[in-house]
Amino acid sequence: MPRDWRTTGTGTSCTRRRRHHSEDLSRGKESTPVELCVGDAGTRPSEFRYRKDRWPHGCFLSRGPALFRVCCDCTDGCSDAKHCACVAMTTGGRGYSHQRLLEPVPLYECGPWCGCVRSRCQNRLVQRGLRVRLQVFQTEDRGWGVRCRDDLDRGTFVCIYAGERSLKRGAEMEEVCFIDANKEGNVSRFINHNCKPNLFIQNVFTDSHDPAFPVIAFFTSRVVKSGTELTWDYAADAYADPGQKQEVPCLCGSSDCRHVVLKRVRLPNCASPVKQLQVLEVKD
Ligand SMILES: [Zn+2]
Ligand SMILES: [Zn+2]
Ligand SMILES: [Zn+2]
Helix, strand or coil, rough: CCCCCCCCCCCCCHHHHHHCHHECCCCCCCCCEEEEEECCCCCCCCCECCCCCEEHHHHHHHHHHHHCCCCCCCCCCCCCCCHHHHHHHHHCCCEEEEEECCCCCCCEECCCCCCCCCCCCCCHHHHCCCCCCCEEEECCCCCCCEEECECCCCEEEEEEEECEEEECCCCCCCCCEEEEEEEEEEEHHHHCCCCCEEEEEEEECCCCCCCCEEEEEEEEEECCCCCCCCCCCCCCCCCECCHHHHHHCCCCCCCCCCHHHCEEEEECCCCCCCCCECCCCCCC
16 A cells, blocks of 8 residues: 555655655755655665766767757747758747647757847757756656656656766667766666656757767656656657567566566657667666
8 A cells, every 4th residue: 555655635655655755866965856765765776876867968979060960049039940940940830839848749948148138038948958847756667767746747857867878889880879878877767668658858959969879858648736756658658679679568567567677669750860769667
């Protein structure tokens, strides 16, 4: 019977009843603390280094004109593709709408060299970091999970998939890009799989406009009530190689769910020819 993680009217009871047993998982690295509900017996996730960004940053990976293909100097808030060259980079100029991403589209945010008025710029969201209050807790049957502590609108940015990026050669000698969160990562490494998820992932370009180096960001696909576990469909948002697609089992609700490892997944709508991203499942 769950005791400490039941949803109450305004949130979850972890902090209320076990205040001494909650702490900031990010140890101050995130702009909004990530609450960790330590288990009854003092159980906690296995050790890892909290990193709020994916590493290396785009500026170390990408050189030359691909780094930032355009800049702008808008004074009207960077919300209109007709005026803002950065917003126009996003397909059809469909970018954020009032700080929400309502449909999946690779998104190009304003960069460090844009002269736009930052406090008014509507085209910077993911780069501003974690704003949603999140809580890492022990699920009944799927290890650690993540839930939100506020009601979230559809299209709300939740967090990025942080980790260390590495390139490896695949079986056919093609380059395969990994983001590995086993040793270093952020709160997203605890997000569980579900075949009816409330999150989707989207490539967002914040520290480079190079299509090869997106930041992987999670957004809500519907309204999510406070206290609800946040989940992502590992299989739906990524394209597996045709030959491997059936090897991605849907095990949601099963105790084996945490052991799914996706192989060679490619992000949706990605323009790059070398765009295979493998999300390595974190086991704890
Ligand atoms: Zn602009
Ligand atoms: Zn700009
Ligand atoms: Zn801007």
